[in-house]
Amino acid sequence: MISQEELIKYFLLESEEYINTIIEGLEDLEHKGYNKDTLEALYRATHTLKGSASIVKFNKIATLSHKLEDLFEALMNEEIEYESSLLNVIKKVINAIVSLINEISKLKKEQSEIDDNLLKLIEDIIERKISYQPEQVAETYISMPMLNSVRVDLSHIENIFDILGEVILQKNIINDREKELKSLIDEILNSGKKLFNEITTFSDRYWLTPLDKTHKVLDSFFTDFSDLEFDRYDEYHIFTRKIAEITNDINEGLNELILFFDNLSYNFKSLNKEINNLRDNLLMIRMIPIGRLLNKIAEAIKDIANSLGKKINIEIKGSDVKIDKPIFDALYEPILHLLRNAVDHGIEPPETRTALGKSKIGNIKINIKKEGKYINISISDDGRGIDIEKVKEIAFNKGLISQEQLTFMPKEEVLSYIFAPGFSTSEKVDFQSGRGMGLNIVKTTITKLKGTIEVSSEIFKGTTFLIKIPQSLTISYLLIFSSSNLEFAIPINYIEEILLIEDFPEVKRDKKINHKNRIIPVKIFSEQYFSSNGKDKDRGYIIIFNFLGIRKGLLVEDILGQEETTIYPLGKFLEGLIQYIGYVISSNGVPRLVIDPLRIFEEEFYFAHAPTPHIVKGAKLSRTVLVVDDSISVRKSLQTLLESKNVRVYSAKDGAEALNILENKHVDIVITDLEMPVMHGYELISRLRKDYRFKDLPIIVLTSRGTKKHQEKAIDLGADGFIIKPFDDKTITELLSKFEILNSNIY
């Protein structure tokens, strides 16, 4: 439950606004005389003030505002005549309210008593019992309490978010650059070390022995030379020494560079953290506890229940969960709708409930829970539930569903038809037990918020709606893919899993796949968007979407990764392209259009299906290992071992061949030898780490050199683990499990 303190804070904020509106209105009346519009504004402000005060149970303010409301209403409807002298009375009431607000601000409660005479006076005025005698002393307003907050126009915050978007973009660029810098430094370091070693060995060999001038050189190689040539030998000595010194300097410089880079890297990391912090904090600015919304709706719903002669109790849990302001605003209608339906169709009249052995008072429970970046709102009632047979009947009559489908369809799926467009609006009258009107609108609204809604119900026991929405609309989670050399993004919230095209060789011909005993229709992205079949590449992925239980596949050529970013609108000129939600800009400045997944399959949505849509954190892929080793026996033995564990294996005999495979095939992990012809393991690792596509690809080094030095070098270059030759089953299994290669349940 939202704390009383928090509620008071909001009430103070709100009341300030209403009081200001009222004072402005009164000033208008004072200077311009009677005006119906002004009175209406005054009436509305007092009405809302009354409402807010009663939610927080500030009954005195509620009573006073109620009286004022009555007075303004009477004036507005010209039941009583407006006299400027009335203003003084009104001002007195306002001052009484403001004093109470001041008390609340200080003491968190209303302390002083209401002046009954004042109330009586207003009542009398309204009932025209007395003609009001103006007092001579004009009232002045008491000032409102100082609040520790400012009101900011939402557009300012939007602006800050735009700037933040740019900052995050630059941050991402810096992050990429940092990695480039790191590999550059590694390369220099490597070469530097080589140079240093060469020079050292060289000078060790030619330098130490004949240094001493007094010492006669006995080597025939030297004695055979003339003195002149000996001078040269001296120069040669000096040169070598100089080179050695310079190399030393370079080496020192390199060490400093490493230190510098480490510091810089640390600074980048801190900057990163702070920017993320900033983003989270900024997001919080726009966040509003959902309880404020629910409290308002709950009051309205209780009124409705009363008018229907039903008694209800609304229990709200988790109302301090915060949501983004635009979502907050957009949720009002759908939640009101669901609750109204619950009261209208769900909760039975008290007599019926008693007869059924239920408590007289109907219970509605609203439960809000934060789950990662999403918020779950469940709304359940203990009413009569939805009659599944009636749903079947209507779905069948409307032609949404065939007789055969009905026999096999699970209950949840049948239920989900209540969200279908035009499902029951016309049946409202005889569809008593169901949820009548406009559930399709509810669903549409939720879908627009990138959320989902499900229903479950048990006849005579009750109905539960589960809404799942993102906490914020500003930052979206996108899957990046490419097609015809263009990059695109698609929101991940509908994506259930990602499959490899190799496992479904007929997909391009059949336009459907059989996956986990489900026939899933598949569209080919390049056909849809480029009207080409994208050349018959055998590479590709099938993205499986789950739209409230309906699964659809989309075949794309390549998947580049996942990103968390702000979607920009396309603008007025391009907004007719409704297949796009907007666009994002990648860290290296490439624009990516964001596909609206619902549009791709649009013509196939005549209705909505049921159960749990599953939001995946990452892409689940079949596991593939690339083995790189120049020895065929190692390759074969490793391949046999891995294949026995249901892992797909590609093999290459050197780094160059490995790169070629990686270019064309999807690989989950690389196991590589270090010493190989053409391109050795160190180079392969360093190349992979420089390529943004492979920078996070796990690499395991397979080596017979068990020394720490070798291991360290490989780790420095970016390897993730080791296998020392000769290897056994157990080591491989352990290591691969560590990288989640073996615990895949795809097969």
Next chain:
Amino acid sequence: MDEEIKEEKQFCVFGIGEREFLIPKESVVQIVDITKIFPIPGSPDYIVGALPVRGKIIPAIDIAKVYNVERINYSDNKLLVVDVDGEKIGILSDITPFFVSFDKDIVVDDYIDPKKLFEELKVKQPSSNKANEF
């Protein structure tokens, strides 16, 4: 770029193929070198794609497709960024656009009204039954 000359109106001249067009100077916000244009699948053929400029994308319009100008070689190397009520659109130009002034009352041919151009060329939403045919 010429400084203001009184009693004259200033235009920006850009060229497509053999033809030259005029657009009011004040609506031109920027002239960008085209490095790479990213196609927008599903857009009308006169929209050749989008060009990222300072973190935002600007749709690039090929006037040749609109006015049926014949063009032998595509050497569109400049993008004239035009602001229409806060929305930015880009027009391809084969030549580097330059500014000219005319007497106020001279009627010029090949004059482009940016607002009209925007309204006529902006992408219309497909009617609902054809929503998927892009």
